Amino acid sequence: MRLVPIECAREGCYLAKTIFDEDGRTLLREGVKLTASLLKRIKDIHIYSLYIVDEYSEHEIEDVIKPELRQKSINLVKSTFCNAEKLYFKQDNSSPKKSYSALIREKEEYLTSIYDLAEELLNNIMSNKNIMVNLVDIKSMDNYTYQHCTNVAILSLVLGIGLNLPKQDLLDLCIGALLHDIGKVFIDKSLLSKSGPFTDEEYETMKKHPELGYNHLKKISNLSTNSRIIVLQHHERIDGTGYPDGRADNRINRLAKIVSVADVYDALTSDRPYKRALSPNEAFEYILGNADTSFDYNIVKAFANIIVPYPKGTLVKLSTGDIGIVEKTPSNYPLRPTVKILKSEKHSSIGTLVDLVKELSIVISSIQYEL
Numbered sequence: 001m002r003l004v005p006i007e008c009a010r011e012g013c014y015l016a017k018t019i020f021d022e023d024g025r026t027l028l029r030e031g032v033k034l035t036a037s038l039l040k041r042i043k044d045i046h047i048y049s050l051y052i053v054d055e056y057s058e059h060e061i062e063d064v065i066k067p068e069l070r071q072k073s074i075n076l077v078k079s080t081f082c083n084a085e086k087l088y089f090k091q092d093n094s095s096p097k098k099s100y101s102a103l104i105r106e107k108e109e110y111l112t113s114i115y116d117l118a119e120e121l122l123n124n125i126m127s128n129k130n131i132m133v134n135l136v137d138i139k140s141m142d143n144y145t146y147q148h149c150t151n152v153a154i155l156s157l158v159l160g161i162g163l164n165l166p167k168q169d170l171l172d173l174c175i176g177a178l179l180h181d182i183g184k185v186f187i188d189k190s191l192l193s194k195s196g197p198f199t200d201e202e203y204e205t206m207k208k209h210p211e212l213g214y215n216h217l218k219k220i221s222n223l224s225t226n227s228r229i230i231v232l233q234h235h236e237r238i239d240g241t242g243y244p245d246g247r248a249d250n251r252i253n254r255l256a257k258i259v260s261v262a263d264v265y266d267a268l269t270s271d272r273p274y275k276r277a278l279s280p281n282e283a284f285e286y287i288l289g290n291a292d293t294s295f296d297y298n299i300v301k302a303f304a305n306i307i308v309p310y311p312k313g314t315l316v317k318l319s320t321g322d323i324g325i326v327e328k329t330p331s332n333y334p335l336r337p338t339v340k341i342l343k344s345e346k347h348s349s350i351g352t353l354v355d356l357v358k359e360l361s362i363v364i365s366s367i368q369y370e371l
Contacts, residue, residue, distance in 0.1 A: 002057040002313040003136060005276070006048050008369035011036055016051035016060075018067065022143045024075045048271040049138055056325055056342065056371070057313035061134045065124045065154060070137070073121065073153070076113050077178055078146040083110035084216060085185040107220050115222075118174035122157060122167070131158050132331065134311040136269045136280055145181055145192070148266055153177035155262035156255075162302040163258070169226070173255045176230025180259055183213025183231070196274050207243045210235055229253040234260050237294040249296075257296045261287060261303055264295075279367050281309035284334070310337045315368040322349060323368055333357050335364070343371050 001016035011034060019028040019042065027045070028038065034052070042050060051061075063070065087106055125131060133155065139147040156177040160170045184192060187209055191202055198206060214232035217223055233247065233256035240248035242260075268283035278286070284307055291300035310316060314326040316339060324339035336356035341349045356362060 001051045001053050001059065001061055002315065003049060003051055003280075003311070004369045006039060006043050006050060009034060009039055009050060009052050010054070011039070013052045013054040016053045017138065019047065019050070019138070020071060021045070024071050046271075047138060049136075049277055051135075051138065056315055059313045061311055061313065063135050064128055064131050064133060064158060065121065069120065069124055070150060070154075073117055073150040073178075074143065074146045076117050077149045078143070080110060080114055080179070081146065081182055081185050084182055088186055088216070104219055104221075107217070108222055111220065111223060114175055114178055115171075118153075118171050118178065121153060121174055122170055125154070125157050125161065131161065131306065132308050133158060133306055134308045136277070137266070139270050144270065144272075145184055148263075148270065149178050149181055151266045152180060152259060152262045155266060156259050158306050159258050159262060159299065159302055160255075162306050163299070169255065172224045172226035173230070173258060175223070176227035176234075176255060177259045177262065179213065179217065179227065180231050180234045180263065181209065181213070182216065183209035183211065186212045186216070194274070207235070211244050226253065226255050230256045230259050232256075234263055236260065238296055239293045241294070254296075257299055261295050261299050265303070265307070280307070280311065281335070281364070281367065284309035304334060305331060307334065309334050310364065310367075315342075315371070316364045317366045317368050318354070319363045319365050321345065322354075323371055324354065327353065330357060337364075339364075 013034055015028055015030050015032045015034060018026055018030045021027045028042070032038070084107075087110070137147060137151045153174050157170060157174050160173045165173065187205060191198075191205060194202070210232050214228055217228050217231060230253065232244070233253050236242035236245065236247045236252045236256065237260070238249045238252065238257070240246050265283050265287055268278045268286060269280055271277045284304075287295060287300060287303055291297045308329050310326045310329055312326055312328060315323065316326060317323050318339065321344075322341050323343040324341040326337045327340050329337040338353055338355045341352050341354060344350055354362060356364070
């Protein structure tokens with residue numbers, strides 16, 4: 001299986017990952033043979049990349065968590081965010097207004113499922129012997145925020161495990177990551193779904209979501225300080241250029257630094273209304289290139305050990321002009337996979353394996369979607 005833009009998915013290939021609708025129901029099941037009408041249907045629900053199986057890529061890529069748990073997580077995040085939004089407007093419009101303690105109790109009730117979910121996600125990932133991240137989660141525009149929060153939580157947990165964090169920190173990390181964008185429910189939906197770049201004024205409005213989320217959660221006694229601070233600080237950068245407070249380096253919570261890396265990577269590899277996704281290797285190189293400026297160096301180092309920028313089955317063009325398919329990636333040299341040559345001017349090269357760890361004069365020049 002391999003990830004391709006929908007424009008490069010051909011009739012006759014097979015869907016490699018099930019596509020769900022915005023309510024978590026199966027829309028198209030993996031294994032279905034793709035036709036022109038099905039490809040149009042996928043594009044109509046604003047999905048612009050998908051995993052396919054074709055003659056080039058028969059390898060299966062495993063997710064770090066079970067598919068049913070990922071979908072359960074998306075649904076629970078959606079339910080939690082919808083409850084937060086309802087309570088926010090209920091609080092504004094109630095007459096007479098509820099007591100402050102009653103509002104806090106309501107918040108604590110709807111957050112209970114998030115605590116249980118964090119424990120389940122952690123246990124599921126810890127039971128996985130290989131927690132290298134090979135897959136990019138495909139998101140629909142309608143459910144983007146909930147899918148994004150789920151994926152950021154999973155990436156953050158894998159990073160936290162790689163950094164040998166204790167269990168309680170991992171749980172706080174996961175809960176904070178699941179809730180990191182909850183402040184967006186208090187921002188006008190037309191702005192969130194805008195199909196073009198933000199104006200300066202709109203961007204300033206969007207930058208309020210960490211504080212809005214933090215203020216909504218800050219008095220909840222059974223939500224840890226770490227989890228709340230993640231919501232507030234996930235857009236801070238270690239060089240002080242982030243928001244909302246322009247905090248730098250040691251003034252940023254360590255768990256928030258982890259979430260900031262996961263947040264940016266997942267956002268970069270996601271299709272948006274106004275911007276198509278970067279490939280995993282492009283996003284990977286962006287994160288590495290911003291170590292010690294935007295992102296904590298030690299966290300980026302851990303990130304480089306868990307992300308696979310060229311997953312097995314990726315078609316690549318080499319600097320020699322040959323086109324091949326990635327067969328395996330060494331964990332200590334993620335940008336130097338072993339490639340099987342499928343197309344070459346030298347007929348004798350076809351079918352040979354090129355180990356880029358050993359062949360230092362050869363580099364990957366681009367990802368290919370067709371031979």
